[in-house]
Amino acid sequence: MELVNLTIDRIIIHQIYRRDDDGNKVTPTQSHEYTLFDNSAMEAFKSRVRDALGSGSKAVQMEIVNQEDTDLSSLVDSMADQSAEDFAISSYDIAMKLTNAQQRKAIPGGIVVVFLGRQGHPLKRFLGVIKAEIHSAYEKEVNSTTNEISLKFVEEVLLTPGTRLYKTAGFFERTEYDPSSSDLNDKWVVMVSDYQISQADGKAAAQYFYADFLGCGYPQTSARTTKQFYEATIGFISSLEVGEIEKSDLLNALTTYLKVDTSSSISAADFASKYFGDIDIQDSFTSYMEDEGIPSTAFTKDLAHIEGKLKFRKVSFGGNVKITAPSQAFKDLVVIEAIPGEPDEAGNPTEWTKVVVKERIIQQE
Template identity: 35%
Template sequence: MPLENVTIGRVCLHEVHRRPEEGPQLVPTFGTGLLELDQEAESAFRSRVIAAFKSTAQCMEVDIREFGLGSALVTGVELIKLRDTQFVNHSRLFAEALATAQISRQIPGGLMVVFDGTLGNPATPFFGLMKAELHEGFIKTANLQARFVNDLFLSPKTKLYKIGIFISDGVDPRPDLPEGWRAVVYDSAMSAAHRDAAATYFYSNFLGLNIPENAARQVKKFFEETKAFIKAQDIPEKDKVDLYNGLYAYLKLDRGNTIQTSRFAKTYMGDDLGDDYIAHMKKRKFPAGAIAKDISELAGVLRWRKFKFPRAITLSGPPDAIRDLVAVDSVNGDDGQSWTRITIRAQLQSQE
């Protein structure tokens, strides 16, 4: 989901260390003041956050599971109301919570970046929690020399960070949390075939968030609304077949574990049709962000691809076989009617 009209307020850094081989988790190294950013640095930080939550990024709207005392939500709601000096001290609670959530030695240390600001129009408050891993690189010095450093973070090409953002609806006070708040997370690992432990420790153990339980229904709605859009288009039948094949491939064959309207449009549609499709899905109130790809409610539907013709004639087969072997074209018949020509790039094996 894209973030619009973003302003960054206060930023504070703490460092969380990798869990040692033996003994308890190390106490974080706490920052002592707000991060001082000049205009260029603030613009760069803001751009990193916005870029992560563009509709093509690995972001997802999630459910707020924990909203009691000590939860990330309650700690953050209290945080954004505090003065600057209190902000720094209160933000330490997030570093401590992240250190506790990192239960495995395989999880690297990194910086706990706590920040707040406003977004949207009209502007409403938000607070953000970022885990930024440190990485190596070279810094250019005078006379075209270079210095090696191992404490770089937030480099645009090395997206070693995860972000959770809690967004208010602007109505205050809200006595019944989590009412009035929603959450989105960014993690590049969400595009992998399987979620790794790192993603789980961050959005679940640390932030207290859940992947929506209705993901299966959302995926079914994605399938049905996309089919309806394709069917309604005034384009050649061959192009419709290609789009249907793309839809089946995207849901069944693509190894990613999320779906997203913008990603489908970019992969299978041209710019104009893709813009129309995204507008169609937005009108149908389908989320712009990534959705967990739970195809359990479509298991039977995705097993076979079918073409139906008059007088009970049906051509069917697995979606990948249809995509690879079958070509469908609309042609003008001898009787002046539109006919369908089917080409199967394989020999007939049997008939009954």
Template identity: 30%
Template structure:
């Protein structure tokens, strides 16, 4: 997980705050995470398959390829390139910052590798929980991926091969909360 910030002044990129290690989710959290991704990508009015133009090693697809091949130790450092690409692509000061989650896995009956990238907004809220003999209300800051928070962008890069190589063909599916029929061409610029 990385944090990408809103630009403050002119063309200057605010460097991301990088996560230094893998986040391991428990079964309940992983199930919720999977449901958010599935719900977003199945919202067909907000999801499209993109044509991939850049495939060299320094591109986002090149980074996806390196992530699939990375060890758990190397994954966080390699995923920094996704945060850098997003921070660089957000040219307008009007684009909000957010959490950038980079994850991998396998999909389909033949278990093809994929890499996902989510930009999610953060918000504050309250939580009620039992503590000792009473119920406690806590104020929480910087929460994300709740059912009420927006996913701004979600990209899923799926390998056409089970064993990824330099020549592997990739498919890219993008969910964008701002997509309209008129803006479909522009919707995923920040991921390309």
């Protein structure tokens, strides 16, 4: 999601709490007024939204599963057309739904930021929800009369460079859709990011957030998209004007990225930054992948269609010579390098390949 021409029209913030010692819900603190940022603060907020949901982020596209009238997706769909007064009231329903979804006492409270905006060409609407967990260093300031959370506190939590937006979701209106369709997936694209979890143990988002709260699930096409990513990357590597040894190293890197890396989301930009040292090659790769129809943002990794291909690495040489080994063993035990060979019959230089296997021979046939 590029998030170009981004405009934020409404921001309202509520406070939610951890469950009490007995496991009972604590009623959220409701805000009745919109938060108004000055120009510099608004630009900082928009930058945070782009970092969480835009192109190059760790956001993963998800599918709307729960679409009943009482589900969040239906609430979002109606809020997009509401007046400012009704929107403010409905935004508190979002805070209540998140409170209900947080069923374990270990889940921390925080502030819930609900915002409405527009983006793209032509401009299309989107509704975002951020849960920012409150660090102990922050002292929440609430007006005892109005129960409003102070702007100073909001700016500290949302806008300071060291603060992470832990959980973020965006419902983006599609450029074209059939208004008569009853499937909200035809109207809205949902992007979800969870900085805390995606950077820790590889999950795309906390289940209580994306499933219990948002009512979303992973798209059924993740396996197909992963297969397309794998095949397109091999195609790009094969087309590079580099030596076969470097290509072999990059193919090993692709297997490592897909099979060994614990992250459950992958992206062309992430692979490029990790394994292509040349910035021009990085740019060429991301452009190539977009031309191949690979999403520009991160998507869920599903190896179902390529599991067999990732088990073994095979290298073929001239003369019908082949080396095959399990992917991890190939990476750890096989060293391949190009060496000068004897001149051919015309006296031209040739290139041979030196293969070192860091194990002894145990059987020959």
